[in-house]
Amino acid sequence: SILRVEPTTSVPELVTPGKRRKDIRLKDLPKEVQGAFRSIFVPTIIEFCGCIEAWTSPTASDIQELWESTMPDGFHDQFSKLNGGKVVEALVQDKLTTWRNNTGKAALKTLKGIFIKENLNSVDQRKTYVAQQLTGTYKSYHYYYSVAVGEGSNVQYAGAFQSPLISKTFAEHLKAIDSIPQAQRIADRPTGAIVLAILAVRYAIISLFLQQDHSSFFSGSSRPNVLFNWE
Structure with a gap:
């Protein structure tokens, strides 16, 4: 037999090694795979990342395992081929960046809604609100709780992580994974997604008060030096 060598640019559906990750788009997957990637795999990978440490990206092995266990027949065993040039991995990272940024934007939108609802229009009013919400430490900030009774060192909290914010x-996060049937959901607690929400709210509070936009903070290029443990 004869071995024929061809430039990779002539091979259909193969992304050249020189193509930068930021240039990879959904169209780099075959058309018949694109729909399943959007509707099935993206919610799956977001749910998975919502259950691990915040800002932790799935490994190539994680992605492949999830791909093989969730994608439809005809696609589920094609990961190695479709991930040529790390196409699937790059698309996953792009979707995770969008998910994190959407969380940051949701926090900003929610906080703005509270300002409007409670008529917190002046700088002084917002300053007072911010000071109240940031009372405490990372273990017990005021904005974590749905109920706060008392003042100062005598305040009692209830409803951890159930505040409207x-x-x-x-x-x-729940909206992003809504298409996954309940029977197919991961049993693990969504600790990563909750931590993301907690810190998104914190940065929304700070950014609105300082008139700065920190929503892109949640892209993953920066990460708070704090660790939450679910107890």
Whole structure:
């Protein structure tokens, strides 16, 4: 037999090694795969990342395992081929960046809604609100809770991570995975997604008060030096 060598640019559906990740788009997948990637695989990978440490990206092995276990027949065993040039990995990272940024934007939108609802229009009013919400430490900030009774060192909290700020921000994650049937959901707690919501709210509070936009902070290029443990 004769071995024929061809430039990779002439091979259909193969992304050349020189193509930068930021230049990879959904169209780099075959058309028949694109729909399943959007509707099935993206929610699956977001759910997975929502259950691990925030800002942790899935490994290539993680992505392949999820691909093989969730994608339809005809695609589920084609990961190695379709990931040529790391196409699938790059698309996954892009979708995770969007998910994180959407969480940050949801926190900003929720906080702006509270400002409007409670008529917090002046700088002084917002300053007072911010100071109240940031009372405490990373273990017990005021904005974590749905109920706060008392003042100062005598304040008592209830409803951890159930405040409107956090619950509405966390809802962005639930919206992203809504298409996954309940019977197929991961049993693990969504600790990563909750941490993302908690910190998104914190940066929304700070950014609105300082008139700065920190929503892109959640792209993953920066990461808070804090660790949450679910107890």
